Amino acid sequence: MSATTIVSPVQAVGPEARRVPWVPIALFGALLVAGYWPVLKRLAEVWSEDEDMSHGFIVAPVALYIAWLKRDEWLSLPTRWSWIGLVIMILGTMQLIVATLGAEYFLARTALLLTLSGIFVFIGGWPLFKQFLFPLAILAFMIPIPAIIYNQLTFPLQMFASQVAERALDVLGVPVYREGNILELPSQRLSVVEACSGIRSLLSLSFLSMAYGFFSERRTWLRWVLFFMTVPIAVATNAGRVTATGLVSEFNPELAKGIFHTMEGLVSWAVAMVLLGGFHFVVTRFLGDKPHASV
Numbered sequence: 001m002s003a004t005t006i007v008s009p010v011q012a013v014g015p016e017a018r019r020v021p022w023v024p025i026a027l028f029g030a031l032l033v034a035g036y037w038p039v040l041k042r043l044a045e046v047w048s049e050d051e052d053m054s055h056g057f058i059v060a061p062v063a064l065y066i067a068w069l070k071r072d073e074w075l076s077l078p079t080r081w082s083w084i085g086l087v088i089m090i091l092g093t094m095q096l097i098v099a100t101l102g103a104e105y106f107l108a109r110t111a112l113l114l115t116l117s118g119i120f121v122f123i124g125g126w127p128l129f130k131q132f133l134f135p136l137a138i139l140a141f142m143i144p145i146p147a148i149i150y151n152q153l154t155f156p157l158q159m160f161a162s163q164v165a166e167r168a169l170d171v172l173g174v175p176v177y178r179e180g181n182i183l184e185l186p187s188q189r190l191s192v193v194e195a196c197s198g199i200r201s202l203l204s205l206s207f208l209s210m211a212y213g214f215f216s217e218r219r220t221w222l223r224w225v226l227f228f229m230t231v232p233i234a235v236a237t238n239a240g241r242v243t244a245t246g247l248v249s250e251f252n253p254e255l256a257k258g259i260f261h262t263m264e265g266l267v268s269w270a271v272a273m274v275l276l277g278g279f280h281f282v283v284t285r286f287l288g289d290k291p292h293a294s295v
Contacts (some may be wrong), residue, residue: 003018012144013232016245019075020071020075025125026101027143028119028123030289032112032115032116032119034271035115036096036111036112037094038100039096039108039109039111039112040076040112042105043056043109043142043143044056044057046144047059047142050144051277052144052199053142053144054144054204055203055204055207055208055266057141059138059139059207060139060142062138062211063135063136063138063139064135066134066135066138066214067132067135070131073131074124074128074131074132077124077127077128077131079123079124080124080125080127080128081122081125082121082122082124082125082126083122084121084122085118085119085120085121085122085123085125086118088114088115088117088118088120088121089118089119089122090118091113091118091148091189092111092112092113092114092116092117092118093111093115094263095107095108095111095114095155096108096111096112096115098291105144106143106144106145106146109144110143113136113139113140113143115134116139116216117129117136117242120132123141134214137210138184138207138211141206141207141210145154145203151198154199155240156189157199157202157235158181158192159181160235160239161181161192161235161238161239161241161242162178162181162182162183162192163178164239164242164243165183165239165242165243165245165246165254166178166183168239168240168243169183169243169246169247171186174186174247176246178286183242183246185246190246191243192242201234201238201268201269201272202231202234202235203239204231204269205225205230205233205234205269205276206230206274207271208273209226209227209229209230209276210223210227210280212226212277212280213226213227216280217280222280222283225283226276226279226280227233229279230272230276233272233275233276233279234272237268237269237271237272237275238268238291240268241267241268241273244268
């Protein structure tokens with residue numbers, strides 16, 4: 001099925017084509033929200049209840065802002081209606097129906113992205129979809145990963161953090177005995193639970209690294225490097241957090257609980273962001289130039 005041009009190239013680059021088509025945007029946006037309202041409502045509940053997904057509230061605003069910054073590029077494209085986009089929207093709707101009947105949240109939420117992709121292809125063809133590909137990738141971070149994958153990730157991270165903390169505390173002179181993800185200290189027993197596995201910081205850092213790379217770096221390969229560097233940085237800082245918790249608990253066991261434990265998490269997250277920025281700085285200095293902002 002081929003795309004059908006309905007606007008001439010002259011119109012596509014003229015002043016009228018530079019205007020943002022607010023009416024179609026509002027229409028498709030309203031239909032999308034109406035059709036996926038139960039999915040969006042449940043997503044908002046997950047963001048507010050699950051600390052691992054608390055960053056979900058800012059994902060859509062960041063994606064919209066990036067799309068707005070690129071408006072000159074997608075507004076300059078000729079308007080091309082493609083029926084392939086309609087097929088994609090139908091597939092997205094069918095996926096939503098199947099997921100709703102089967103109570104499969106991940107499929108229902110990814111159906112939203114599939115339908116949104118179909119809208120872009122339908123109204124502008126593949127060139128328009130390409131312009132919105134990065135914002136769509138950003139939106140993927142607002143969707144919690146499936147439980148089966150989450151469980152496969154958390155346990156190895158829990159064990160790694162426990163092992164690193166055991167060795168670090170031993171080097172620092174703190175007597176410690178580890179049994180699985182349990183650290184036996186003279187003052188108390190520390191359990192490295194799922195929330196301390198590092199998956200929380202990994203998810204939020206991955207999202208922020210993509211946004212950071214877009215705003216601070218033009219080179220695509222370096223953006224990917226920054227994105228993948230979030231994995232060792234998040235794992236290392238989380239292991240450092242568990243070690244610090246065990247260390248300070250020897251001075252005062254209350255420092256491993258409540259608000260102090262939460263503050264340790266925020267500090268480790270901030271350290272991870274500093275490490276990511278520092279890595280970017282070192283790489284650009286090694287390359288002999290400065291970071292290239294994309295906007």
